[in-house]
Amino acid sequence: DPADGLHAAFRAVLDHAGDDAKRTLLCAHPDLAGNLAIAGKLTVESSSEQAGADLGNCTPEEFEAFQALNKSYREKFGFPFILAVRGYHRTEILEIFRQRMDNDRETEFGIALEQVHRIALLRLKDIT
Secondary structure (H helix, E strand, O other): OHHHHHHHHHHHHHHHOOHHHHHHHHHOOOOOOOHHHHOOOOOHHHHHHHHHOOHHHOOHHHHHHHHHHHHHHHHHHOOOOOOOOOOOOHHHHHHHHHHHOOOOHHHHHHHHHHHHHHHHHHHHHHHO
């Protein structure tokens, strides 16, 4: 499968990168239900994934929760919350978000990188 081969190469490069490069990659990701989504400035892929998770239909309370969690998460970990949202509904995402706030920085850094790998694989499978 070409997607699996490309993904393995991507993973190898990222796995051998330093923490600063990994953090830079993580920081390039948009917030879920964040300002870029509101302004319509997400990539087509991110827009589609967030729409598929029904993030565009947040209640005011859910939207406020996402905004507060995005802010708290960035303050605690130094990078945005990353989750490959495909297959999840916004209510599930909020619960995962809340649970992950309890992690330590090292654990969350690893989870975020694994989510980047999952996003990459899903997108590669879409185009191959």
